[in-house]
Amino acid sequence: MKIHIKNGQLIDPKNNINDKLDVFIAAGKVVGIGAMPEGFVATKTIDATNLTVCPGLVDLSARLREPGDEYKARLASELQAAVAGGVTSLACPPDTDPVLDEPGLVEMLKHRAKQQGLAHVYPLGAMTRQLKGAALSEMNELHTAGCVGFSQANIAVTDTQVLWRAMEYAATFGFTLFLHAEEPFLAAKGVAHDGEVATRMGLKGIPSAAEALALASILRIAQETGASVHISRLSTAEGVAMIRTAKAQGLKVSCDVSANHLLLTEHDIAYFDANCHLKPPLRTQRDKAELSAGLKDGTIDAICSDHTPVDDDAKLAPFAEAEIGATGLELLLPLTLKWAAQEKVSLSHAIERITKASANILGVAAGNLSPNSNADLCIFDANEYWKVSPKTLKSQGKNTPFTGLELAGKVKFTLVNGQVVYHD
Amino acid sequence: MNNPQLDTDGQLRHLLSIEGLPKKILNQILDTAESFVGVAEREVKKVPLLRGKTVCNLFFENSTRTRTTFEIAAKRLSADVISLNVSTSSQSKGETILDTVDNLIAMHADMFVVRHAQSGAAHLIAKHVPPHIHVINAGDGRHSHPTQGLLDVFTIRKYKPELHNLRVAIVGDVLHSRVARSEIHALTTLGVPEVRVIAPKTLLPAQVEKLGVHVYHDMDEGLKDVDVIMMLRLQNERMNGAMLPSSEEYFKTYGLTPERLALAKPDAIVMHPGPMNRGVEIDSTVADGKQSVILPQVTYGIAIRMAVMAILGGGTGAAL
Numbered sequence: 001m002k003i004h005i006k007n008g009q010l011i012d013p014k015n016n017i018n019d020k021l022d023v024f025i026a027a028g029k030v031v032g033i034g035a036m037p038e039g040f041v042a043t044k045t046i047d048a049t050n051l052t053v054c055p056g057l058v059d060l061s062a063r064l065r066e067p068g069d070e071y072k073a074r075l076a077s078e079l080q081a082a083v084a085g086g087v088t089s090l091a092c093p094p095d096t097d098p099v100l101d102e103p104g105l106v107e108m109l110k111h112r113a114k115q116q117g118l119a120h121v122y123p124l125g126a127m128t129r130q131l132k133g134a135a136l137s138e139m140n141e142l143h144t145a146g147c148v149g150f151s152q153a154n155i156a157v158t159d160t161q162v163l164w165r166a167m168e169y170a171a172t173f174g175f176t177l178f179l180h181a182e183e184p185f186l187a188a189k190g191v192a193h194d195g196e197v198a199t200r201m202g203l204k205g206i207p208s209a210a211e212a213l214a215l216a217s218i219l220r221i222a223q224e225t226g227a228s229v230h231i232s233r234l235s236t237a238e239g240v241a242m243i244r245t246a247k248a249q250g251l252k253v254s255c256d257v258s259a260n261h262l263l264l265t266e267h268d269i270a271y272f273d274a275n276c277h278l279k280p281p282l283r284t285q286r287d288k289a290e291l292s293a294g295l296k297d298g299t300i301d302a303i304c305s306d307h308t309p310v311d312d313d314a315k316l317a318p319f320a321e322a323e324i325g326a327t328g329l330e331l332l333l334p335l336t337l338k339w340a341a342q343e344k345v346s347l348s349h350a351i352e353r354i355t356k357a358s359a360n361i362l363g364v365a366a367g368n369l370s371p372n373s374n375a376d377l378c379i380f381d382a383n384e385y386w387k388v389s390p391k392t393l394k395s396q397g398k399n400t401p402f403t404g405l406e407l408a409g410k411v412k413f414t415l416v417n418g419q420v421v422y423h424d
Numbered sequence: 425m426n427n428p429q430l431d432t433d434g435q436l437r438h439l440l441s442i443e444g445l446p447k448k449i450l451n452q453i454l455d456t457a458e459s460f461v462g463v464a465e466r467e468v469k470k471v472p473l474l475r476g477k478t479v480c481n482l483f484f485e486n487s488t489r490t491r492t493t494f495e496i497a498a499k500r501l502s503a504d505v506i507s508l509n510v511s512t513s514s515q516s517k518g519e520t521i522l523d524t525v526d527n528l529i530a531m532h533a534d535m536f537v538v539r540h541a542q543s544g545a546a547h548l549i550a551k552h553v554p555p556h557i558h559v560i561n562a563g564d565g566r567h568s569h570p571t572q573g574l575l576d577v578f579t580i581r582k583y584k585p586e587l588h589n590l591r592v593a594i595v596g597d598v599l600h601s602r603v604a605r606s607e608i609h610a611l612t613t614l615g616v617p618e619v620r621v622i623a624p625k626t627l628l629p630a631q632v633e634k635l636g637v638h639v640y641h642d643m644d645e646g647l648k649d650v651d652v653i654m655m656l657r658l659q660n661e662r663m664n665g666a667m668l669p670s671s672e673e674y675f676k677t678y679g680l681t682p683e684r685l686a687l688a689k690p691d692a693i694v695m696h697p698g699p700m701n702r703g704v705e706i707d708s709t710v711a712d713g714k715q716s717v718i719l720p721q722v723t724y725g726i727a728i729r730m731a732v733m734a735i736l737g738g739g740t741g742a743a744l
Contacts, residue, residue: 199629200443202543202567202602207630271428271551272544316522316552318542318565 008048056088068097309397
């Protein structure tokens with residue numbers, strides 16, 4: 001199939017393109033930008049008048065719930081949600097059941113994901129066996145099976161000796177570790193930011209210091225071992241400052257923020273809204289402002305959806321007992337656009353944070369429309385509003401703090417390997 | 425977001441928390457309770473305000489005192505009362521809170537009195553029930569215990585009617601206390617100008633001063649010239665851990681003794697929500713002394729709970 005995407009505003013941050021340019025696709029690859037290649041005869045034309053054309057989005061953290069938690073979500077439903085959100089590549093954390101610490105499981109997941117023919121799935125392998133924080137997993141075997149990095153999901157490694165060894169080992173082979181910075185003793189049983197709102201609501205708090213302490217250990221050990229570390233879902237002002245310093249010192253560190261944390265604060269919990277039970281917790285207005293500033297100045301590299309579908313019943317419990325997480329794949333684009341509009345950030349700069357930047361962190365060939373790259377594209381209407389509701393979401397997880405909100409940014413077409421996999 | 429406790433006309437629909445309730449509604453409850461105080465002294469201790477209604481006490485966490493006072497209050501209003509200790513029945517079989525509630529709605533309960541160990545449980549139930557059913561929070565986690573907060577200010581008003589002229593100290597485990605939170609909101613909403621909390625840092629929640637209180641760590645300093653001392657219960661499980669080293673040390677530093685009581689105003693009253701740990705947070709001579717109003721608190725608790733149920737059930741003064 002040869003596709004001609006015409007009249008759209010093309011934004012490709014990797015190639016510094018933000019212009020009205022046509023895109024030409026053949027055999028699953030981008031074969032031309034702007035001028036039609038010689039002899040190109042389109043079998044399909046997509047009219048992108050008044051639409052934005054950009055590389056397919058790359059999400060650094062999306063739970064697909066397979067294997068093991070199929071009652072919460074399934075590969076088919078979540079990959080459909082991904083392409084409905086314009087996400088064509090995603091990394092999934094290893095906290096499945098069983099956890100992704102066996103090459104066979106990773107191969108099976110890759111295979112089953114590929115069969116769907118929707119978004120590309122890049123698993124993050126378990127850094128330690130069973131995520132128990134004791135013995136290292138077979139990182140090389142897992143890498144061969146398809147893991148693009150290693151992670152502990154939300155489970156902290158309490159033993160700094162193990163963390164040190166994991167970093168040394170990963171650094172030996174050039175693997176990146178994806179770590180969530182939260183000191184587990186300070187955070188024990190906590191469900192909200194340890195501040196005014198938690199105090200009023202009588203919820204057990206997680207102090208900002210829990211992030212700072214964990215981050216201090218991780219960064220110090222990364223410095224000693226030379227490991228490449230990606231900090232997942234930063235949540236505090238202090239964390240942003242620490243990453244800024246670490247980057248200035250030349251550490252191999254990158255980090256992301258979830259779209260939820262970029263737009264919400266502890267006050268959004270309102271009357272115990274269980275959809276706001278997230279990890280890390282939503283923090284203060286000041287933290288949110290610093291996350292935003294860090295994202296603008298490049299301290300924070302990327303925005304992730306932190307897609308975590310939860311079944312409805314698991315949210316119908318008192319706040320602390322309600323399961324952690326919110327659906328996010330279909331909200332990554334509109335929430336990124338909302339942030340950009342609020343902060344007066346250019347569209348291309350915002351798109352960069354969910355394409356080029358995240359692809360770089362994963363080290364995968366995605367997030368750009370260079371000649372001969374995979375034709376993974378997202379075509380959207382930046383000005384069309386849609387209402388977030390269980391009906392409009394494809395994900396099996398309907399839980400999100402943004403339910404009922406009208407958001408701008410509607411995906412019209414998503415292409416993966418030159419095939420239209422979603423059309424609004 | 426709409427306040428889930430009020431209906432569209434601003435009338436009380438559920439009682440979930442003192443926070444967010446206007447002064448007018450607090451006064452309505454207190455004034456209504458005033459008219460119920462006398463009922464208990466009559467020969468026939470009953471009024472027919474809730475005749476034909478079914479009040480369901482749904483206790484997911486054990487309690488004897490609070491459940492009993494709610495039971496008595498409902499019976500004095502002529503309601504039919506069912507009391508369920510869910511902690512020992514369905515929950516242990518894995519039934520969810522809302523399944524339990526649905527079953528009781530199917531049995532035509534009109535009002536739920538809910539206690540649960542998790543903050544927000546009463547809100548969850550209130551959000552779930554159909555419009556004609558009312559929910560009263562009888563304590564959720566560390567969050568709120570609104571009838572206790574109300575009965576405490578009712579008691580204060582009885583002894584010290586000039587609320588706008590008072591200095592009140594709340595002493596003890598504020599961190600884990602839903603009672604303290606409700607008391608603070610009730611006092612500040614009703615215009616008490618100075619509310620103090622006295623506790624070691626381990627027993628105070630983050631940014632507690634944002635609730636509008638003055639923080640003291642020194643008991644002697646905090647009690648100076650106060651009109652009301654509200655002691656909080658210290659649960660045994662807080663002892664001998666990282667919160668506090670021992671009950672002996674706690675009593676030495678934060679226990680209310682006659683010597684410490686003398687630092688307050690001479691006519692200061694002493695309160696405690698019960699159950700008391702004599703010799704841990706309060707000395708027996710103080711608990712049983714002439715400044716103690718701990719037993720009147722219990723008596724007034726029934727009037728307050730009657731008032732809340734009567735207001736939610738739709739009728740007040742007329743039937744008296």
